Amino acid sequence: MAKPSQTELAVLAALSVRPMTGYAAREAIVTELGMFWSESFGQIYPALARLREAGLVEAVQAQGSRSAVHRLTPAGRERLVELLREPVVASPPRNGMLLRLFFGDVLGPAACAELVLDARRRAEETLARLADARRGAEAENHPQQPYWLMTVSAGEHAARATLAWADETLDALSRLGGPAAG
Amino acid sequence: MAKPSQTELAVLAALSVRPMTGYAAREAIVTELGMFWSESFGQIYPALARLREAGLVEAVQAQGSRSAVHRLTPAGRERLVELLREPVVASPPRNGMLLRLFFGDVLGPAACAELVLDARRRAEETLARLADARRGAEAENHPQQPYWLMTVSAGEHAARATLAWADETLDALSRLGGPAAG
């Protein structure tokens, strides 16, 4: 019940969909929330242990099998709502590509163009994965479906902004590299 | 010379602009790179000590005054180029707002609209600060000026994308809240 942990929020949220092992919870977070969230094994298992101790989740079917499926208790469901209502914790920005571009003079226009092209490629890949996610969500009939589409749309807007910026920036870089390189 | 640290890269980069105290380096990172980078005191001072020990920076004027101004050595400048050339380390995503929106069913449309409005407000503020930064950069005549403008532009594209997404999403949420609330 103490200090709100980001990991515990994500684990509770994942388990609210369906009971899962820690391993499966991590899989679900990577594949379904991967566009805007991430967790590591090193956090998930200690978090599950704490949640179990606090009575927020319970382990079922831990007998014969090695796998311990965890399920939310009613208290866990309450705690999830409580954590969701807490103010959003902003994660400090750390964009290595923009840091390098800011000191682009040191690397030169060609190396900078490589960095921007990389970012552009990643944005293209993101758009493709989001198109899949959108098709999948649109085929569903679930109370959370409209919310899923909103998060997909957030990713699409961000990725398209990256594409537009990259094209603009590649143009500027080619002009920096000398008119002959344009 | 060992494992490349993100903090050491940022500190070397900051000191490459001009010699500074640790405190001033942190100020510079917050104010000038704050849109895409962050550092804490708890990292800067140990990093400076390591860099000093490795001969990459040197302290000057540490005698009478309490303040220790640090300056890049030639080896430090080489190391900076080396670190800038290293592949970008991607920071794992953690967007608490989108996590909450994904489980928006639990909170309800009104609380979700609050979250989106918050994000919209922050994007507006970001755009205002970036407009200042752009004016400042455009007034300069510096070899790095075009690169500064590219990073400013990245922030502007991202912020405008957030605005467009927020408006679209607020509209969708108002329709979810029932046609009467639209």
Place this chain on the structure above:
DNA sequence: GCTCGTTCATGTCTGCCAGATATAGACCTC
């Protein structure tokens, strides 16, 4: 029936890092 590779599953360890906190000199104001 045995080995081998893969997947599922649980955990530990190291080290990066943010944020809070403690401390104190410098300078300014009233």
Place this chain on the structure above:
DNA sequence: GAGGTCTATATCTGGCAGACATGAACGAGC
């Protein structure tokens, strides 16, 4: 000269990622 703010340095706690260690289950091939 008392109090407040800014500059400056440093430490400590705890969240967290990523690499690693370990082993069960299971199918493929011999």
